[in-house]
Amino acid sequence: MNQYLLSVYQPDGEIPEQAVLDRAMADLGRIAQEAQAAGAWVFTHGLHPADTATVVTVRGGDELITDGPYLEGKEHVGGFWVIRAEDLDGALVWARKIGAALSPLPIEIRPIAG
Amino acid sequence: MNLEDVYRAEYGRAVAVLNRALGDLDLAEEAVQEAFAAAVTAWERAGPPPSPAGWIITTARNRAIDRLRREATREARHAEAALLHARDAPPEEGAVPDDRLRLIFTCCHPALAVPAQVALTLRLLGGLTTPEIARAFLTGEATMAQRIVRAKAKIRLAGIPYRVPHEADLPARVRAVLTVVYLIFNEGYVAGSGPDLTREDLCAEAIRLGRLLVELMPDEPEALGLLALMLLTASRRPARTGPGGELVPLAEQDRSRWDAALIAEGQDLVRRCLRRGRPGPYQIQAAMAAVHSDAPAAAATDWIQVVRLYDQLMTVAPSPVVELNRAVAVAEVAGPAAGLALVDALDLADRHLFHAIRADLLRRLGRAAEAAAAYDEAIAWAGNDAERAFLARRRAGLAAE
Numbered sequence: 038m039n040q041y042l043l044s045v046y047q048p049d050g051e052i053p054e055q056a057v058l059d060r061a062m063a064d065l066g067r068i069a070q071e072a073q074a075a076g077a078w079v080f081t082h083g084l085h086p087a088d089t090a091t092v093v094t095v096r097g098g099d100e101l102i103t104d105g106p107y108l109e110g111k112e113h114v115g116g117f118w119v120i121r122a123e124d125l126d127g128a129l130v131w132a133r134k135i136g137a138a139l140s141p142l143p144i145e146i147r148p149i150a151g
Numbered sequence: 152m153n154l155e156d157v158y159r160a161e162y163g164r165a166v167a168v169l170n171r172a173l174g175d176l177d178l179a180e181e182a183v184q185e186a187f188a189a190a191v192t193a194w195e196r197a198g199p200p201p202s203p204a205g206w207i208i209t210t211a212r213n214r215a216i217d218r219l220r221r222e223a224t225r226e227a228r229h230a231e232a233a234l235l236h237a238r239d240a241p242p243e244e245g246a247v248p249d250d251r252l253r254l255i256f257t258c259c260h261p262a263l264a265v266p267a268q269v270a271l272t273l274r275l276l277g278g279l280t281t282p283e284i285a286r287a288f289l290t291g292e293a294t295m296a297q298r299i300v301r302a303k304a305k306i307r308l309a310g311i312p313y314r315v316p317h318e319a320d321l322p323a324r325v326r327a328v329l330t331v332v333y334l335i336f337n338e339g340y341v342a343g344s345g346p347d348l349t350r351e352d353l354c355a356e357a358i359r360l361g362r363l364l365v366e367l368m369p370d371e372p373e374a375l376g377l378l379a380l381m382l383l384t385a386s387r388r389p390a391r392t393g394p395g396g397e398l399v400p401l402a403e404q405d406r407s408r409w410d411a412a413l414i415a416e417g418q419d420l421v422r423r424c425l426r427r428g429r430p431g432p433y434q435i436q437a438a439m440a441a442v443h444s445d446a447p448a449a450a451a452t453d454w455i456q457v458v459r460l461y462d463q464l465m466t467v468a469p470s471p472v473v474e475l476n477r478a479v480a481v482a483e484v485a486g487p488a489a490g491l492a493l494v495d496a497l498d499l500a501d502r503h504l505f506h507a508i509r510a511d512l513l514r515r516l517g518r519a520a521e522a523a524a525a526y527d528e529a530i531a532w533a534g535n536d537a538e539r540a541f542l543a544r545r546r547a548g549l550a551a552e
Contacts, residue, residue: 039310124310124311125262125311125312126312
C-alpha cells in the first residue's frame with residue numbers, strides 16, 4: 038500500500054460565494070467519509086491563506102525569516118489530503134472526486150516516500 | 152530465425168514477463184539484455200533452441216535469480232521467491248492478459264508526458280536502444296536517456312500500475328495507447344524523406360506495435376482501424392517522393408508504385424471493421440484511405456464516399472482540421488468555390504495546410520494573385536524543407552497557368 042499527498046491549488050484571495058463554498062465543503066465531507074469507509078483516508082486539512090505563511094532558512098547558523106509563502110505566484114496550496122492507495126490509479130480515483138467537488142481547482146498527486 | 156529477429160519480436164514480451172515477477176523495469180531490462188548477450192555465444196555453438204522466446208525468458212529469469220542471490224537483501228529475497236514461483240507456474244493462457252498488454256498500459260499511462268510515453272513504448276516494447284530512439288526523434292542521446300530514466304523512476308515511485316486498467320478507465324486509456332502508436336508512425340512518415348532511413352524504421356516499428364495491439368486487444372475495433380490506417384498510408388510511400396526526394400501529392404502519385412500487399416491487407420482490415428459496426432476515428436480514416444486505394448487513378452476517386460466519411464468523422468471526432476480536409480473533398484464533388492467557402496470559414500491561419508489548401512483552391516478558380524499570397528503564407532508556416540520546396544514549386548507554377 039502506498040500513500041499519496043493530494044494538494045489542492047487555489048488562487049490567492051479569491052473566495053467563492055458562500056453557497057458554492059457550502060456545497061464544496063459538504064461534498065468534501067462526503068468524500069472524506071467514503072474514504073474512511075474504504076480504508077483510504079489518512080489525514081486531511083484546509084490551510085489559512087498563503088499570505089499567513091512564514092519561511093525560515095538556516096544557513097551557517099544564521100537564520101533568515103521571511104513573511105509570506107516560499108514560492109511566489111498567484112496560486113498556492115489551500116488544502117491537502119493524505120490517501121492510502123494500491124497504486125497511482127487508486128490515488129487518481131480520490132483525486133478525481135476531490136477535483137470534481139472543487140472544480141476547476143487542480144489537484145496535485147505526490148507519492149509519499151517510504 | 153536469427154537473433155536479431157528474435158530480439159525484435161521477443162524483447163518486449165521478455166521484459167514484460169520479467170517485470171511482473173521483479174516489479175522493477177530496470178532489473179527486468181538488465182536481465183533480458185544479459186540473456187540476449189548469452190544467446191549470442193550459446194546459439195552460435197548449438198544453434199537456436201526450439202523455442203527462442205522461452206530460452207530468453209528462462210535465461211533472463213535465472214540471471215535475475217543469480218543476481219538477487221548475490222545481493223541477498225530482504226527485498227531481493229522477496230523478489231527471488233516470486234521468480235522461483237513464476238518459474239514453476241504454468242504459462243499464462245486464455246483469458247489472462249498477456250504481460251505485454253500490461254506493459255503497454257504502463258508505458259502509455261496519462262501520468263507520463265506524451266514524449267515519455269513514446270520513448271518508453273519504443274524502448275520497452277520495441278526493444279529500440281536509447282541512441283536509436285534519440286536519432287529517430289532528432290533528440291540528443293543524453294536528453295533521451297534522461298527522459299527514459301525519469302519516466303522509469305516515476306513509474307516506480309509514483310506507483311503507476313502494471314495491469315490492464317479498470318473498465319471505467321479503459322476507453323480513455325486505450326485511446327492513449329493508440330495515440331502513442333500513431334504518433335510514432337507519423338513521426339516516421341511525415342518527415343520520411345531524405346537519406347535518413349531510421350525514420351522509416353519508425354513506421355515499421357509503429358506497424359509492428361499496431362499488429363501487437365490487434366493481437367492483444369482483439370475486441371477493440373479502433374486497434375484494427377489504426378493498423379489498417381497505417382498499412383494503407385504506408386502503401387503509398389514508394390510513390391510519395393520523387394527522384395530528388397521531393398514530395399509528390401496524392402493526386403499526382405504513380406499508383407502502380409503503391410504497395411499492393413499492404414493495400415490488400417489494409418482493405419481487408421477495413422472490411423473487418425465495417426462488419427463490427429462500431430466506427431471510431433481511426434476506422435473512419437482507414438476507410439477513407441481505402442477509398443483512395445480503390446481508385447486506379449486520382450480522377451476515378453469516389454469523392455462522394457470520401458465526403459460521407461468526413462461527415463461521419465465530424466460526428467465522432469469533430470475538429471477544425473477535419474473540417475479543413477472535408478472541404479478538400481467537397482471541392483472535388485461540388486467545385487473549388489464550394490470548397491473555398493468552407494475553408495474561409497475556418498480559424499486555422501497558423502497552419503500551413505490551411506494556406507496550402509486555400510492557395511490550391513484559389514489557383515483552380517483562376518485567382519492567381521490571391522493564390523500566390525496564400526502560397527507565401529503556407530511557405531512561412533511549413534515545418535520541413537520538403538514541404539517548403541513543394542509549395543515553392545506550386546507557387547512558381549502559377550505564372551505558367
